[in-house]
Amino acid sequence: MRLLARLSFLACSFLSATAQQYAGDTISAFLPTISRAEVAFFRIPDPTGADNNLTLINYYSHGTNGQRIVESNIQRAIIVIHGLLRDPWNYANDTLNALEKVTDPNINQDSVAVIAPYFTSGDDKGYAYPWSSTQGSTTNALVWKGSQWSAGANNQYPRASTDTSSFTVLDTLIQYFDDATLFPNLKQITIVGHSMGGQMAQRYAVLSTQQSNTPVTHWVGNPDSYAWLSTDRPLSTADCPTYDNYRSGYSDFTDYPMTYGADLVAQGRDVLLSNYQSKQIAYGRATLDHGDDSDDCAPYSTGEDRNERFFYYIKAFGPSCDDPSGTNCDTVDYIPVTHDNGQMFGSSAGLARLFTDNFYGDGNKSYDFGYPRQQSGDDPYPNPSLVNTPPVTDTSTYAGNLTYQGCWSNQYPETAQALPTILYDNSSNTRQLCTSACVGAGFTIAGVQNTTQCLCGDTLNSQSAVLTVDSQCLLDCPGNSSEFCGGNARLSLFSNGFPAQS
Template identity: 65%
Template sequence: MRFITTLLPLALGVTAQQYAGDIISANLPTIAGAEVAFFKIPDPTGASNLTLINYYSHGTNGGRIVESNIKRAVISLHGLLRDPNNYMTDTLNALAQAKASDANINADSVAVLAPYFPNGNDKYYAYPWTDGLRAGRGSQTSALVWSGSQWSAGGNNQYPYTSTNTSSYFVLDTLIQYFADETLFPNLNQIVLVGHSLGGQMLQRYAAVGPDLNVRVPVTYWIGNPDSYAWLNEDRPLSTAACPDYDEYRSGYSNYSDYPMTYGVDLVNQGREAIQANYQNKQIAYARALLDHGDHSSDCGANTTGADRHERFFFFIQSWRPSCDDPASDNCDTVDLINVSHDNGQMFNSPAGLARLFTDNFYGARNRAYDFGYPRAQAGDDPYPDPAQESVPNAGINYNVYAGGMTYQGCWTNQQPVTPAALPTLLYDNAGNSIEGCVNGCLGAGFSIAGVQNATQCFCGSALNAQSAVLVVDTSCRLACPGNTAQICGSINRLSVFSAQYPTFA
């Protein structure tokens, strides 16, 4: 077994650096451009000091960074697989791309940290474990370890068993405050927290309950493709009938301290309006992969906010509109639509990713790039619009006029079997389905509304059922009609609706 350690700080004369944690014997892989570094995290109760395992970037000479040269700190959070080595590699690869357009943006001016939030499955790999001891006593070092994926929502640590009061969110507080320390990083202009997938979930929930740390530099929360969100009120866009626990944390904020959570309890006890205000006071850089329609949610609460990652994102920003009243402020949100899949490397290396991770405000001038990705997907999803592109029409909208003057009226949910069908009559289900065929069939049967779903199905009615039909983002309807593949015929439980006027409801 090969053990990776860092050099002792005293040997380098860098006692001011955050290499003060205990050296944890581990079997973590070596990666180019970074080392495994052990940071000291104080126990919130003051009982002891703990150790956070990280990958920390090197300078261009292969040695440790010179703090006084650092203009930007990027904290890259791993996802479900707990693979900080891969996230460090992907972030460094993106940094190399940014350097290609601005040579000043490089490993000497940008510090990249990839913290590790290990769990019990990582014993022997991330931290040593002693077999044969009482339950829960096998971790004998100061390494911070969490239970399951509770790190992703701010849960307290599981190991070491002598000190279990440390929220993963307190760890993020500590890292932000470390980089914001002017005596260590006098030329720092920006801190960016980067979370993709489960890391994006972590960051969204942290932004909601994390306090204003009053640090001297702007902090951006880059949230990419989370599978779910902690909803900021008790309402949901879709039916909650099949999910009585829809509002429990992590989906909402009921039973918050049962998670178990000690971080943010005072704020949560103030109510949802306080949580909303806290969240909306943060600088959020939303990043949405338009080809990502996946869903790996583990609880029903996520399904009350959308069918998949794509729909949940657009419902969320529709409910809490991103804003950028002043692009030079510390509270200018951005929304980037990126034509890639659920892949953090693709997201980081896109022009949008490079801007948010590295170039925005790099020189401290408070400048940032406009929102990336036109045409937009729904109204209000570009808080910092590009004036050269914001008038570009949505190419995905069907502007055709069909028999009876029927036109496209949007993509709607059909939330069966929990509620009645959005349109009551299934006219047919066949492989020749097209919009013309469905519209003509519904008109011929005496109906005023036609809806195509799941590519092959045609539904008819004279009104939409208000319990089942909810308007969603147009891109939720994405399946080609088999009878005319240039057309879109809804999706699973999603109807592309056509009528001569805006649908009425029953």
Template identity: 65%
Template sequence: MVQDTNVNRDSVAVMTPYFPNGNDKGSGYPWADGQKAGRGSTSNALVWSGSQWSAGANNQYPHNSRNTSSYYILDELVRYFDDKTLFPNMKQIVLAGHSLGGQMLQRYAAVGDKLETESPVVLWVANGDSWAWLSDYRPLNVPDCPTYNDYREGFANFVEYGMTYGANLVAQGLDAIKANFDSKQIAWARALQDFGDHSSSCAPDTTGQDRNERFFFFMKWFQPSCPDPSGTNCDTVDLVDAPHDNGQMFHSAAGLARLFTDNFYGDKSRAYDFGYPRKQQGDDPFPDPSLVNTPGATNYNTYAGGLTYQGCWTDQAPTTAQALSTLLYDDSSNTIETCTSGCVNAGYKVAGMSDATKCWCGNEVSSASAILTVDMQCKSPCPGNTAEICGGLRRLSLFSAGYPSFV
């Protein structure tokens, strides 16, 4: 609950837009069966095909007017609330999206028009299943995925998705899209218990194996920034101890700050990033000076042969070569000690644990397979000592004497 009693229903306006699709026939809009194809919708209600509203596509119905982008609707809502004749005391406008709504706003940040508003606009983006990448590069290899760069995951075939909004910007290329994205003020929110994946195509898998990894990979390649905390282009990143639950995200201290109290009085104030310790470099654009040095739970121990923990890495086999060449064993009594000593005794310089039970060894790490990922992806307890972590699903807890060599 917000402690400031000035933040109340009389001082805060909340609107929830509704983007109906085919699942809402007869409830969200009138529908008559037995009509010609595309004529069943009998009103002027704007209706979208499937989930295309979440990426800014034009409406499907009414059949005689199919040129309204869902992003144009967002533009109009912002303009409405920014109208000082209607809301003379407006200090800040927040567009908030969780899950598919978060996906909507991330893509809106990329292609959305730069609106000349009097009130600062913040996009609160939480727990999307995938993101539109701002480059052609992807960190992970996925076989037989020729559409990996198509819109909504990239910006190829943008118009073919049903887009007219943003088409001129996209035609200018990725540099223009990224510059537009960087000009937007985004309050990122990540639920640290959320490792789900509801993606329906192969494309999101090129950016991570689940929501968590996709978020942190996006943060790694397109780092948020806050050059001026009192300005109108300060990103924040909040880490919340919650599952994939919009209510818990909204009601967290971070959610209440971003949705209600940041800049409430028009004094340009905002809370520092929430959630420490941080998870990877670059995920703390507006650090809390009292918490920024909070140590994480990294393994600082030294094992056989002087091996120390070097982070959590992907293993993309069989699409690529194994990250480490030799499977020493697959055993339900696996521990860090048995794996590291086993590899050293077998003459290897690098040891890695994956899938809880597997111990891998090698002298070099395959650069085609191994990408450093966020430590949270290595979350499988070692069966021989559950206080230790032995990698994750196709993710390696890697140990070597210094930074490993790659081939």
């Protein structure tokens, strides 16, 4: 229903795709058409040479006149990766909608090329590519199993050639735009991924060694998980023996059969981290997005939801910007929207990262968007006029001289509470009520969680309690809606100085 609703919104018509040919086979299909773009078939090289006609389906933008782009006019190429629904037409359309918001008259469909590759799966058979009940896929169209495309796994079809990683596809698209004989005025390539596309963009940046004369930025927006670049995790892995298997780590590739990046992985995590940190990463974080779509245990060792995972990740592998005009200046943007790629692309931060940064090849880029910042190390390219903006926090002093000490996890509330005593569960709970009650009962630390609960103790259980970002403790206190009373298994904590741990 969601897919049909979006197609209806775009007023797409289902017609046989008779699109521009870019050396790949024309794949007979019934794909939606959108204005300002067409379906284009790209040939992807087979790493083994078994099939020289492997074909990737794409949505490729037109110029302002509705005709095919003039390559010599293009100054920027955007490779936008779809999400779980595999709807490249929507992502192409959303990117082009955002492009229309740019106020610089030189930045438009004549100077910006937008391509949205289609990583088809078995759910797209008979729709995106022909299918036979006896033969399976019957063309050279590249097809992946499930969502394995999001992590670089090798293709499933065509059966005669199953050694092409989805990351090889991104390499090929970069090579295409980096060809100065075809795009002589190209200044910037931007790989854009949101949600599952953001997962792909992050993992590709870790493993790719693709060389490009044109600067490449990897825009990573609101992924549900990250490939962790060390063997430790911020939260417990005790109940998740597979926590470090790929695509959450790099210990085992059984679930994602691939050969891409194998030599790099064999050199160890330090090499992977160095390779990742050599890339220009633009993080986009929707501050209203606290969702979670995990279907295995591994992501929960890196955070409760998308929001917490993001903050733990950049805390562990800090973004940096040593040279703002260079090719690996990271940025971190906070955007006050929900989990919506269209809103992300069309925001001021989205317009900067997707379209205007380095458009003229002068290295010029916008400062980090979104102040006040939310944790130490999250401002690699700070705006000097805003960098000292204090965060909105609780500066009150409560009973017993207790003061706010941040948001902490409570990982094992059933067996190992972060604080040992649940003093009450009260539908009139406030910070004042809990701190006063804990001090009155002789305790030195108080914590409120899940709006109504008040916990007390003298030390934090270090097995269960880990400091996290304040935005994980944003549930309103039922007795005072102007205050926050923790989160789900997350404590707003109060003590006289930094809390003791045991």
